[in-house]
Amino acid sequence: MKIIKDTTPAEDGFRMPAEYERHHGCIMIFPERADSWQYGGYAARKAFVQIAEAIAASESVTVCAGAGQYDNARALLPDHIRVVEMSSNDAWARDYAPTFVKNDQGQIRGIDWGFNAWGGLVDGLYFPWDKDNQMARKLCDLLGKDVYDKRDFILEGGSIHVDGEGTCMVTECCLLSKGRNPHLSREEIERVLRQYLNVSKILWLPFGIYNDETNGHIDNICAFTAPGEVVLAWTEDEGDVQYAISRACLAYLEGEADAKGRKLKVHKLPLPKPVTITEEECMGLDACGDEPTRRPGERLAASYVNFYIANDRIVMPGFGDPADREAKEILQGLFPDREVVQIYTRDILIGGGNIHCITQQIPDFY
Amino acid sequence: MKIIKDTTPAEDGFRMPAEYERHHGCIMIFPERADSWQYGGYAARKAFVQIAEAIAASESVTVCAGAGQYDNARALLPDHIRVVEMSSNDAWARDYAPTFVKNDQGQIRGIDWGFNAWGGLVDGLYFPWDKDNQMARKLCDLLGKDVYDKRDFILEGGSIHVDGEGTCMVTECCLLSKGRNPHLSREEIERVLRQYLNVSKILWLPFGIYNDETNGHIDNICAFTAPGEVVLAWTEDEGDVQYAISRACLAYLEGEADAKGRKLKVHKLPLPKPVTITEEECMGLDACGDEPTRRPGERLAASYVNFYIANDRIVMPGFGDPADREAKEILQGLFPDREVVQIYTRDILIGGGNIHCITQQIPDFY
Numbered sequence: 001m002k003i004i005k006d007t008t009p010a011e012d013g014f015r016m017p018a019e020y021e022r023h024h025g026c027i028m029i030f031p032e033r034a035d036s037w038q039y040g041g042y043a044a045r046k047a048f049v050q051i052a053e054a055i056a057a058s059e060s061v062t063v064c065a066g067a068g069q070y071d072n073a074r075a076l077l078p079d080h081i082r083v084v085e086m087s088s089n090d091a092w093a094r095d096y097a098p099t100f101v102k103n104d105q106g107q108i109r110g111i112d113w114g115f116n117a118w119g120g121l122v123d124g125l126y127f128p129w130d131k132d133n134q135m136a137r138k139l140c141d142l143l144g145k146d147v148y149d150k151r152d153f154i155l156e157g158g159s160i161h162v163d164g165e166g167t168c169m170v171t172e173c174c175l176l177s178k179g180r181n182p183h184l185s186r187e188e189i190e191r192v193l194r195q196y197l198n199v200s201k202i203l204w205l206p207f208g209i210y211n212d213e214t215n216g217h218i219d220n221i222c223a224f225t226a227p228g229e230v231v232l233a234w235t236e237d238e239g240d241v242q243y244a245i246s247r248a249c250l251a252y253l254e255g256e257a258d259a260k261g262r263k264l265k266v267h268k269l270p271l272p273k274p275v276t277i278t279e280e281e282c283m284g285l286d287a288c289g290d291e292p293t294r295r296p297g298e299r300l301a302a303s304y305v306n307f308y309i310a311n312d313r314i315v316m317p318g319f320g321d322p323a324d325r326e327a328k329e330i331l332q333g334l335f336p337d338r339e340v341v342q343i344y345t346r347d348i349l350i351g352g353g354n355i356h357c358i359t360q361q362i363p364d365f366y
Numbered sequence: 367m368k369i370i371k372d373t374t375p376a377e378d379g380f381r382m383p384a385e386y387e388r389h390h391g392c393i394m395i396f397p398e399r400a401d402s403w404q405y406g407g408y409a410a411r412k413a414f415v416q417i418a419e420a421i422a423a424s425e426s427v428t429v430c431a432g433a434g435q436y437d438n439a440r441a442l443l444p445d446h447i448r449v450v451e452m453s454s455n456d457a458w459a460r461d462y463a464p465t466f467v468k469n470d471q472g473q474i475r476g477i478d479w480g481f482n483a484w485g486g487l488v489d490g491l492y493f494p495w496d497k498d499n500q501m502a503r504k505l506c507d508l509l510g511k512d513v514y515d516k517r518d519f520i521l522e523g524g525s526i527h528v529d530g531e532g533t534c535m536v537t538e539c540c541l542l543s544k545g546r547n548p549h550l551s552r553e554e555i556e557r558v559l560r561q562y563l564n565v566s567k568i569l570w571l572p573f574g575i576y577n578d579e580t581n582g583h584i585d586n587i588c589a590f591t592a593p594g595e596v597v598l599a600w601t602e603d604e605g606d607v608q609y610a611i612s613r614a615c616l617a618y619l620e621g622e623a624d625a626k627g628r629k630l631k632v633h634k635l636p637l638p639k640p641v642t643i644t645e646e647e648c649m650g651l652d653a654c655g656d657e658p659t660r661r662p663g664e665r666l667a668a669s670y671v672n673f674y675i676a677n678d679r680i681v682m683p684g685f686g687d688p689a690d691r692e693a694k695e696i697l698q699g700l701f702p703d704r705e706v707v708q709i710y711t712r713d714i715l716i717g718g719g720n721i722h723c724i725t726q727q728i729p730d731f732y
Contacts, residue, residue: 001445001446001449002445003445027693067433067453067497070500070504071500074503079367079368079369080369081506082502082508082510083367083507084450084502084504084507084508085434085451085453086451087451101393131433134436134437136451137440138436138450138451141440141449141450142448142450142508143446144448
């Protein structure tokens with residue numbers, strides 16, 4: 001594995017493919033952090049296994065497990081899913097597994113962004129985050145792929161979405177947050193995204209999902225489903241604080257065009273009714289430092305937008321909400337060639353994310 | 367990775383190839399155990415890096431490093447050597463990386479023997495050994511290869527040598543030791559070796575190298591250099607306790623034939639003059655439990671037989687002894703198509719082994 005410091009993907013002819021382009025496979029991390037996941041991680045592990053199996057029906061899956069969980073991961077996951085030992089601070093493959101870029105010859109390389117647990121000492125969610133920050137490099141080494149060193153720029157994979165045709169979508173609330181790259185202007189941040197993702201247009205949605213503790217990752221509120229088309233998390237409930245947020249995002253998207261000059265076609269994806277954590281669920285979580293991780297009644301950032309596009313499948317969250325079915329039908333309509341599989345993910349939502357957050361695709365390569 | 371419990375390699379048409387058959391690559395483990403290796407592993411790491419580089423000039427090398435040493439391993443090793451995170455109790459890849467077997471279609475599988483630190487609670491060298499014992503399986507998973515579960519049989523890779531044509535060579539002192547499989551008779555042990563290595567003849571040398579704390583591994587005293595040919599560690603010094611040991615082994619070998627009925631051609635490989643550990647070197651080692659790992663003046667099991675056969679190279683130990691040169695010339699004569707590279711390995715010898723002990727070949731596969 002070569003660590004590349006002196007050139008950027010754009011200079012070298014590499015670009016980030018869209019998630020709906022063909023994959024080599026998918027990376028996940030086995031959860032064990034007891035202040036993120038209920039019952040010492042027990043509940044989340046069951047859900048992660050279901051998701052890994054759903055994805056593995058369509059593409060190869062590698063699950064990274066800490067030394068102490070290796071045997072358990074191996075026992076719970078089927079033979080055809082590879083388990084590799086790798087330490088981490090938590091289980092968010094989207095945010096710290098490498099962002100992969102690809103060239104016209106079909107070669108891939110990784111990008112190793114800096115990671116600081118969604119805000120570092122300003123408003124990060126845990127400390128330390130050193131093992132997470134090592135993962136991109138370790139995974140590139142494991143795959144035998146070279147890696148761009150961009151650790152001086154804080155970015156999580158969940159805070160960017162690309163259409164594969166020159167457009168990147170982010171949120172202002174996240175990328176301009178004080179805990180990430182406060183020394184860089186919006187224009188300087190844009191410049192890094194252009195150089196590393198090899199895009200020519202950045203779409204800046206103003207907000208993410210209400211109370212999303214990542215400072216509002218794009219991947220929980222809006223996602224490309226095809227070039228020129230997105231789904232946007234939506235509610236018709238005027239009493240919900242999310243109402244104004246989704247409308248502001250829609251207004252922004254309707255006023256913008258993508259890198260190819262296309263007006264964006266916005267598909268509204270309903271949100272479930274507000275999901276809050278119960279007292280019993282809170283009791284299943286260890287404390288994080290001096291304070292409880294969550295408090296009873298806290299609203300969780302539930303959204304159907306947090307789905308994963310596998311080669312022949314869409315793997316999407318379900319919340320036991322009447323909107324589960326409608327959301328599934330909408331995605332099935334948008335992805336007619338992929339089977340939509342819905343998995344009940346409350347135990348993952350409690351950890352602070354969903355299916356897209358815990359997966360990272362590896363583009364197909366030669 | 368499938369774990370195979372119900373059949374044996376022999377039943378499935380797999381056999382252990384000789385080390386001089388073509389390799390896919392080599393596995394090593396980065397040393398860090400401060401009671402095995404001087405100065406917190408610092409001295410050994412430098413030697414391991416030299417050896418990894420020497421082998422990597424001829425075949426691909428993967429180095430397993432614990433989480434705490436990953437960054438350091440990555441910094442010390444060149445780009446073309448892969449580093450993967452993997453926990454272990456120490457760094458003896460020969461003894462607990464998988465023994466690989468291969469079929470006529472060129473597929474390979476691993477064997478996961480039981481490992482108990484060279485004698486378990488009877489006369490093992492450290493406790494615990496649980497991480498070492500997990501490695502064979504983890505490495506097969508990493509490579510995407512199925513693995514035979516033979517954890518109910520204690521065996522280290524350094525205690526067997528095969529000629530690739532039906533013969534296996536072991537030592538009585540090791541395989542019949544009380545700390546390994548005391549419930550099995552010599553015939554029952556032979557039966558396991560026949561089934562798992564797919565051999566028809568076992569050669570039982572009586573002894574290993576004097577004071578070899580592995581209970582006398584074969585790979586420190588005698589090795590196949592070709593079908594029908596071996597090198598045997600040798601001394602002409604009648605005052606050395608090793609004198610009688612080497613003669614007893616020679617007498618045994620001269621009275622035996624291999625699986626093909628060939629008389630063995632025995633090449634004597636001189637030993638260096640007795641190597642003992644100094645007081646200063648002992649002070650560089652942490653204590654192991656209540657007692658010092660080694661005592662000043664203790665004789666180390668130095669032997670040139672502990673070389674590694676890479677695809678186009680022989681990587682062999684040197685001790686700064688006048689015999690270094692003669693041993694190198696003998697091996698060069700026996701392997702005319704491979705370049706013999708000699709590396710000064712006193713810092714590895716202090717840990718209790720040498721180049722063969724810290725390497726494990728992966729046979730070439732399709």
